[in-house]
Amino acid sequence: MSGNPDHKQHEEGPGDTMVCFQSYLHGGTSSLLSTLPTLIVFPVYKTVFRQQIHNTSVHQAVGQLYKEGPVKLYRGVAPPLVMRTLTGTLLFGLQDTLLRQLSTSSLNVISISALPALAGFGAGLVEAVVFTPFERVQNVLQNSQNDRQLPSMRSVFLKLKDQRMSSGFYRGFLPITARNTLGSSLYFGLKEPMCAVVAGQGLSPLASSFISGTLTSMAISLALYPLSVLVANMQAQVGGELKGVMACWRMLWKSRQQSLILLYRGGSLVILRSCITWGITTAIYDRQEKRSG
Template sequence: MGSGSRQEPADSVVWFHSYLHGGTSSLISTLTTLVTFPLYKTVFRQQLHSTLVREAVSQLRREGPLKLYRGVAPPLLMRSLNGTLLFGLQDTLLQQLSLRDTSAVPRMALPAVAGLGAGVLEAVLFTPFERVQNVLQNSRNDASLPTLRSILHRLASKPPASGYYTAFLPVLVRNALGSSLYFGLKDPMCETLRACGCSPVASSFITGVLNSMVISLPLYPLSVLVANMQAQVDGGGGVRSSWKRLWAARQRRLVLLYRGGSLVIFRSCITWGITTAIYDQLKKRSRSSG
């Protein structure tokens, strides 16, 4: 009992540092979210309307600079909170799994399993943020829902499945798989790069970049589906019917479904490269000072 009571505060400090470092790294990387938001909004229009880049840019120009950053608040808030909880929850779950008898799961797979659990909780907590963001970014909602308050009131008046938690299932699958892949690949990839002579900062940054590419490419269609389901306040239907409509609208061509994907991957590479590098450096300094 005595040794257990001494270990518990130490574990609590480690977990607190994971939440703190995750939040700090994500807060700093939100600067890239702010700078690249016009790029993200261009991609969103491509996801929603399957337009070319020049057509999406023309739409944004016609709407004017005042509406360019409409919808930026939810991703900024979500990004800051997301890093805090994602890294903190994954580390908390990893510590709990490491303390238990998990002989059925290889030890090297525990980070991926913990990432899966963190991704599930992330989807539960942040789907409402993404829902509000997508409604805000859809210019067709500007007339009927001109303010954030009006959107929140409309969504709150609807059942969760058609309100704040529209498209929850694809969000859950995307976030759970993405987090599992990120944390499962992160350390092995980083160690391999360091063995090849990369500096710690460079290896962390490249790991974040490569991870984002590996995750974004196969999961991008889910993001397109989520954007189309969540952009409309009313209607939309279930996942299967929404997917059928989306696939038909893209003329059953994969290349049209991936329209705008290169911009998403570029933005994701920048954000996750910076986030991973900052998080790893903060974690390293915390361990050395402890």
């Protein structure tokens, strides 16, 4: 990717603006092209969500979805498709923009090797602010217990709009921020070193980018999976008693019988989803960046 800390230090001109714009464009394009796999594996994602919410096995979660029928299978698919494209645009573009700024202003203060991760942290923070409402709507729609009360996306928006930000659209903001900032920081910090190691095995640049994105996102998804489970449980319900993050975590941990195995239910499917989506996104993005460079 163009997020290389060895940017030349010079006054920013039209050429620099165009390069920054290309990072946003390439990030959005690569994520848009990966929406097809996202659409295909959405039933997998929904199965994981049911496991996170109801603490069920894969067989039980699939049985629930089968009984609900194919019409409801893709209920809630719109927010992740929109998020997927917009997230790529913002995440890759903003990370590259921040990296360029840090490379010229903090070169003597922060280690060059740490700059991509730091820029990723900043991009992840903005991502959390922008996309928490999308994730909130998605989780409400995917919870079958809301089908009667909130049958459509419009009804969900109207319901959340009437509530305070902290209990409405921005429910679960703190764990989302922790997950996104840590995830983005690790992704951009590890992607290039991982790609270099893989390329050293004699693989093509495209294959190296794909494997690098896959392995990096796989490790991150597994490490931060408990936060995703916490977010899903905090955001799936609308109304009722509003509990804080720690209270929700204690309830979740107790409901999983204080077992990591039960807490990580659905974790193997997260690996599958990460392999498909982030592997493709990383490969396409890196290829576009090298062509434009």
